[in-house]
Amino acid sequence: MRVRLTVNGRPQEADDVWEGESLLYVLRERLGLPGSKNACEQGECGSCTVRLDGALVCACLVAAGQAEGREVVTVEGLADFARRRSRAARDGARDGEEAPHATGTPLDAARRWSAHGTQEPDETQGPGGAGSRTAGEAELAPVQQAFIDAGAVQCGFCTPGLLVAADELLEHHPDPSDADIREALSGNLCRCTGYEKIMDAVRLAAVRQSEETRP
Amino acid sequence: MDFLRPASWEEALAAKAEHPTAVPIAGGTDVMVEINFDHRRPEYLMDLNRVADLTEWEVGEDTVRLGASVPYTRIMEHLRAELPGLALASHTVASPQIRNRGGVGGNLGTASPAGDAHPALLAAGAEVEAASVRGSRRIPIDAFYTGVKRNALAPDELIRAVHIRKADGPQQFSKVGTRNAMVIAVCAFGLALHPAARTVRTGIGSAAPTPVRAAGAEEFLNAALDEGGLWDNGRTVPPSVAERFAELCAAACDPIDDVRGTADYRRHAVGVMARRTLAWTWESYRGTRRTTEGAA
Numbered sequence: 425m426r427v428r429l430t431v432n433g434r435p436q437e438a439d440d441v442w443e444g445e446s447l448l449y450v451l452r453e454r455l456g457l458p459g460s461k462n463a464c465e466q467g468e469c470g471s472c473t474v475r476l477d478g479a480l481v482c483a484c485l486v487a488a489g490q491a492e493g494r495e496v497v498t499v500e501g502l503a504d505f506a507r508r509r510s511r512a513a514r515d516g517a518r519d520g521e522e523a524p525h526a527t528g529t530p531l532d533a534a535r536r537w538s539a540h541g542t543q544e545p546d547e548t549q550g551p552g553g554a555g556s557r558t559a560g561e562a563e564l565a566p567v568q569q570a571f572i573d574a575g576a577v578q579c580g581f582c583t584p585g586l587l588v589a590a591d592e593l594l595e596h597h598p599d600p601s602d603a604d605i606r607e608a609l610s611g612n613l614c615r616c617t618g619y620e621k622i623m624d625a626v627r628l629a630a631v632r633q634s635e636e637t638r639p
Numbered sequence: 640m641d642f643l644r645p646a647s648w649e650e651a652l653a654a655k656a657e658h659p660t661a662v663p664i665a666g667g668t669d670v671m672v673e674i675n676f677d678h679r680r681p682e683y684l685m686d687l688n689r690v691a692d693l694t695e696w697e698v699g700e701d702t703v704r705l706g707a708s709v710p711y712t713r714i715m716e717h718l719r720a721e722l723p724g725l726a727l728a729s730h731t732v733a734s735p736q737i738r739n740r741g742g743v744g745g746n747l748g749t750a751s752p753a754g755d756a757h758p759a760l761l762a763a764g765a766e767v768e769a770a771s772v773r774g775s776r777r778i779p780i781d782a783f784y785t786g787v788k789r790n791a792l793a794p795d796e797l798i799r800a801v802h803i804r805k806a807d808g809p810q811q812f813s814k815v816g817t818r819n820a821m822v823i824a825v826c827a828f829g830l831a832l833h834p835a836a837r838t839v840r841t842g843i844g845s846a847a848p849t850p851v852r853a854a855g856a857e858e859f860l861n862a863a864l865d866e867g868g869l870w871d872n873g874r875t876v877p878p879s880v881a882e883r884f885a886e887l888c889a890a891a892c893d894p895i896d897d898v899r900g901t902a903d904y905r906r907h908a909v910g911v912m913a914r915r916t917l918a919w920t921w922e923s924y925r926g927t928r929r930t931t932e933g934a935a
């Protein structure tokens with residue numbers, strides 16, 4: 425069957441989709457967006473986490489046909505999504521969900537995606553320092569930059585799912601407690617970091633976000 | 640495989656009548672796991688996400704009519720006052736991602752003895768609204784679970800909603816697992832005080848082939864509370880009564896040994912949860928009684 429959906433703000437179409445296929449498979453294998461990871465295919469690990477009409481979901485548990493006509497945001501489009509949201513917030517719109525779709529992340533750009541902001545972070549500024557942004561910062565969502573700066577990425581397999589989940593947390597909860605962060609990330613497993621640096625990264629992103637929105 | 644996408648409730652019922660083997664998919668958090676692992680290859684998959692009625696709820700005089708596909712997240716956010724037991728149970732389900740998709744209709748469809756909604760529904764009192772092109776009927780929750788992962792739905796029926804009695808007293812839900820998140824219950828227990836009817840209801844999860852009420856324990860406790868005039872005088876439940884109640888709840892279990900726990904452990908844990916949830920809810924009942932009396 426054919427599935428039409430909006431991915432990262434752009435309309436997309438996938439053909440010859442098997443009826444029992446997951447949204448994750450469509451994203452990775454049919455649209456060439458491997459950012460969302462496939463580890464367990466049973467909702468346990470969260471590495472396939474995406475936004476579906478704004479809701480945080482495991483793409484491995486959404487049937488491709490259920491995504492017909494819906495809006496999906498993957499880690500490849502997260503920077504743009506976050507940018508549009510903060511622009512909409514600045515323009516006084518209530519929230520980013522109604523952000524215009526004129527922009528978005530085209531597929532080829534998403535496929536070539538790389539972290540332009542991954543220059544070595546300034547060693548003199550620790551993770552707590554709000555000034556430790558790198559030159560390419562505009563290319564990354566604030567949570568992405570914070571994960572880099574806080575050293576929250578080891579093998580990186582869990583990172584895309586965690587980024588999408590952490591970004592959603594900060595969208596609804598600009599000043600989360602540690603308990604809020606743990607709860608929000610409870611569906612995302614990481615086998616490397618022991619989670620402490622991930623906690624640091626989310627706290628850092630929250631602090632930066634609040635400094636940015638302060639008049 | 641065929642993918643059916645009814646756009647309305649009527650279309651969904653018609654499709655289910657035409658294809659009784661069609662597997663409905665709501666949140667997909669049970670169905671997709673089975674398909675991903677090749678445990679299930681249905682001839683027809685029927686998407687319920689387009690049927691908007693299923694994600695709505697109505698708060699009535701005595702009950703909440705909860706659409707089958709209302710996600711757990713919504714229950715936690717919007718129905719905590721009316722359905723405290725179910726809201727607590729919802730919060731223990733899996734993770735935010737799963738709670739954004741999964742709902743009570745799917746939990747009932749799967750009818751796993753470990754489903755977390757079941758103890759809360761049994762304790763609160765509920766009826767499942769099942770419908771087909773032949774018409775609609777209400778199945779009392781006690782009669783809904785017919786065996787391990789079996790329920791009372793006919794092949795052409797779908798769950799439209801669950802009618803759950805609004806709380807008129809404190810409710811609790813307790814679950815034993817190895818972690819705080821993402822854990823299938825080793826066993827679970829729901830308890831609801833119904834001060835208006837002067838009864839207590841229970842629900843036990845994961846400790847018998849189906850979710851069950853501890854009917855003997857309820858009878859015993861109802862009689863003991865009545866005899867002691869406890870609903871009126873607001874005294875604490877005597878330890879001997881709480882102990883006996885816990886024993887009877889444990890006795891209502893018919894558990895198995897499996898990877899998550901032994902039968903003995905489950906019986907023991909259900910007893911402990913019964914005693915604790917009784918203490919929590921009764922303290923809370925006494926608290927509200929004192930405030931209302933103080934105000935009078």
Ligand SMILES: Cc1cc2nc3c(=O)[nH]c(=O)nc-3n(C[C@H](O)[C@H](O)[C@H](O)COP(=O)(O)OP(=O)(O)OC[C@H]3O[C@@H](n4cnc5c(N)ncnc54)[C@H](O)[C@@H]3O)c2cc1C
Binds near residue numbers: 741797821
């Ligand atoms: C990682 C993970 C963790 C989990 N943890 C828990 C947990 O802690 N506690 C818990 O209780 N469950 C848990 N589950 C199981 C699952 O999330 C729940 O059972 C959930 O309630 C299913 O709802 P759904 O809408 O996703 O169901 P679906 O998967 O869409 O459907 C489940 C079943 O119900 C049927 N069905 C759905 N809607 C209807 C309807 N309207 N009428 C008739 N039949 C219908 C389907 O055909 C299917 O047989 C977990 C699942 C995963 C993947």
Ligand code: FES
Binds near residue numbers: 483
């Ligand atoms: S791959 Fe989807 S949750 Fe693990």
Ligand code: FES
Binds near residue numbers: 615
């Ligand atoms: S960094 Fe390796 S799994 Fe998280």
